[in-house]
Amino acid sequence: MISVLILVLALTLIAIGMPVAFAIGIAGTSYFLLPSTFLPDSTAVQRIVAVSQSFPLLAVPLFILLGNLMNGSGITERLLRLASTLAGWMRGGLAQSSILLSALMGGVSGSAVADAAMQARVLGVPMVKRGYSPGFAGALLAIGGIITATIPPSLGLILYGYLGEVSIGRLFIAGIVPGALLTVALMATTAVVARRRGYVPEKERPPTLAEVWHDFVQGFWAVLFPVWLLVGIRFGLFTPSEAGAFAILYALIVGMFIYRELTPRRVLDAFLQTLNDIGMIMLIILFSGTFGYVITFERVPQDIAAFALTALTDPTVLLFVVCGFLLVLGMLIEATVLVMLLTPILVPVITAAGIDPVHFGLVMMTLVTFGGMTPPVGVSMFTVCGILRCSYRDYTIEALPFIGAVLGTVVIMILFPQIVLFLPNWLM
Template identity: 80%
Template sequence: MISTLILVAALLLIVIGMPVGFAIGIAGTSFFLLPGTFLPDSTAVQRIVAVSQSFPLLAVPLFILLGNLMNGAGITHRLIALATTLAGWMRGGFAQSSLLLSAMMGGVSGSAVADAAMQARVIGLPMVAKGYSPGFTGAILAIGGLVTATIPPSLGLILYGYLGEVSIGKLFIAGIVPGVLLTVALMLATRFVAVRRDYKPERDSAPTLREVGSALRTGFWAVLFPIWLLLGIRFGIFTPSEAGAFAVAYTLIVGMFIYRELTLKGVIDACIRTLNDIGMIMVIIMFSGTFGYVITFERVPQEIAEFALTAFSNPTVLLFVVSGFLLAMGMLIEATVLVMLLTPILVPVITAAGIDPVHFGLIMMTLVTFGGMTPPVGVSMFTVCGILRCSYKDYTVESIPFVAAVLLTVVLMILFPGVVMYLPNLVM
């Protein structure tokens, strides 16, 4: 009962506009101040400090720094050129290229909002100038960024793995096939719309092998990075946290000495932006330590697991019910907050039901990240609509085919666990 009140208090504080980190911190800490709580007040402080002492958590600031360094390093526009070469010949070529770019950016930025914001500035405005409606452009750029929720190095998967004590390396590898399927589903939805509206290709014909080879040579160092990242984790050369350090060093070397586009001023600007981003995220993470401790102390996961296993004997039915809950919550609350709040509760539940936590992690991250692209409070939606100056109504209507593609992909992931688990079981 007390834990329910604390969860409701946290949600109410978020709804009335209090910063998320403080809302979680106040709700969690209040437990230790209630009469009848036989725990010292200092436990709350100890849990906050304990969270900051995590080695796996180093991956978060490192990958945030990586995303901020990427544009100045010359990686982004080379990936854009490669994506246009590969997909520009399709109907709606500009839109198709943006989806391929999201898939390639998934291995670099790790953030759906960062991906959507970058593409809205670089690709979105030219798309509108070429005759694509602002609503369609905003929808495809925002929802296309969903691919970064699964393709490594997803920041959400890092947090989920850390909080749920699930192998981050296995989560990274498991995200590749769902990421590819999601990209294909969104490209098919784009083609459907492009044919009906007569959106033209960017190229007259499919690229020749020579043109593809030339684009690959130009973007060789950018494309090579995610491959080295996954191979390094798979063969134990470095952990996911060390992979973040490798990625930053790799980007600095490529940007400063190979492409020679990353300047000292660019590095300093990226570090300043990273400090701002990390400050916000780490406050949420640290205060979630107290909140998570209260949830565990009150035996909330065990009680929910007992109820769920009694009410839903079929694991697939349980997954559908939990997925519907995650989708609804994702429409109201930012993805990072949901991961912090729900991972310690849900992972024991689905594990007790016989569902692999890696399988569930990919479904969870896809749905909670997708919520940020839908009304009423989608961060990615607000970002692209603000940059492209399109109405939220137009965005919502134009997003319907892409919403259908995403939900169909999630249904396939639930019904066929092998889609998610084939690669990690094969290589790990």
């Protein structure tokens, strides 16, 4: 009951116009001031500090800086040019290109929040300048980060496999097809919205092979950029956080010495812009640590899970109920926290019910990551809206078609598990 009141307080503060970070922080901290709470007040401060001690969280500021450097180094322009050549002839050509680029770079950082922040800088600003509404651009880029949950390297899949004693290799292979399905679903949704809005194609006709080859050669170092990151992470050369540092060095070298577009002045501007972005985004993330702690301390996830898993016996119905429960919690708690908290609880239950843990792992990661892109307290949503300066109301309205596309894909994954499992079963 107390957790419900805390959530209502946060939503009320946001509704009356209080900055999101302070609304979440006040709501979460107020829990420790209640007479019925036996935790010391200092716990609220400790939870805020604890969030800042997360090593994977280092990927967020690093990839925000990377996005700003890419804008001034020539890498972004060349990647956009190639993506526009491949998809620019479709309705809403630049938006379609952004989804292709999201799929190409979706697993670069392994973090949906980091990818959303980077791509909002890289793609969101050019989209707004070309006539797309900030809400549409923000929703598209934030929800496009859902691909990170499935296409390896996914931090969530690694944690799930470790905690649930599930083969991480099978999880990685199984994530390829759902990632492709999500890309197709988002592109199809974008085409429908673009037709209604009158977003015209960037190109009059599909590209020829010669045109594709020309743009590929012109942007070779830009195309090689995500390849280096993916190969390095997949073969264990560096962690996602270390990949951010490597990517920054790569962008500096390519921008300064190969494309020669990254001047010292542009580097300074990138650092200054990054400071502004990090200050805004990290404050939200830090205060969300207290809020998430209240939810978990009140045992909300365990209570809901216990009810859902004991009241149902049919595997498909059980999976749908658990997925609804994960979707709701994903809107309130960061995905990594949910994975670490619920994986040891849910995996034995769904395995006993006859559900393949690899299948469940992909569905679970998609939903808990997706929750961070939706109201009321989605961190990816806050990040993108802050960078693009769009209201949460506009974002929510524009996100509805994409929310439907993602949920529709999840339903297909649940009803037809072989779509997820055939590739790992075939290769392993």
